[in-house]
Amino acid sequence: DQQVKQNSPSLSVQEGRISILNCDYTNSMFDYFLWYKKYPAEGPTFLISISSIKDKNEDGRFTVFLNKSAKHxxxxxxxxxxxxxxxxxxxxxxxxxxxxVFGQGTRLTINP
Amino acid sequence: GAGVSQSPRYKVAKRGQDVALRCDPISGHVSLFWYQQALGQGPEFLTYFQNEAQLDKSGLPSDRFFAERPEGSVSTLKIQRTQQEDSAVYLCASSPTLGDIQYFGAGTRLSVL
Known part of the structure; x- marks a missing residue:
């Protein structure tokens, strides 16, 4: 039972453009969401988070959007x-x- | 300051052997977590401690898995009679207090042959 799903295993984006990574969840009791970034041979590093009382959180180049009704x-x-x-x-x-509870991950590649 | 340190980084075990994986959390961090990450998957929760108390071990897959943190600092994850399905990366994380951001170590990659 995968409660958090990242349906895109990989994503390729050109440098300078916008990257959009998606995540869906099934448990309506989740009230706090985080994004972690992982380089090879390193542990996951915290990137940004959002509480369920908000629908957007921004930190520099990174913005997380939460749509509670869509669980997305x-x-x-x-x-x-x-x-x-x-x-x-x-x-x-x-x-x-x-x-x-983690999703399966999405590998992002930024092309020069 | 130093981050979460895990040792060994790689461990190869023959099926049936016992292994012990060590985690040194960030100094002063109260909470410590263990996760298991299978190839191509996200980390899955195993257990967590607040100081020396193990408050949740619901994710441990069997009674072959045992974790301890006797002095509220270093933690050891022990796997007895290893099996091939135990092959994974074992990640340790610590946080200053419960509910804070979890900071992860680089993990121990266990291969059971």
Missing amino acids: LSLHIVPSQPGDSAVYFCAAKTQGAQKL
């Missing part, structure tokens, strides 16, 4: 840079719980 969130990266090439994981947690 997305990560926008603009402009995309070569260093953004990595695997991106969407994660979620319920109120009071500590464990993170």
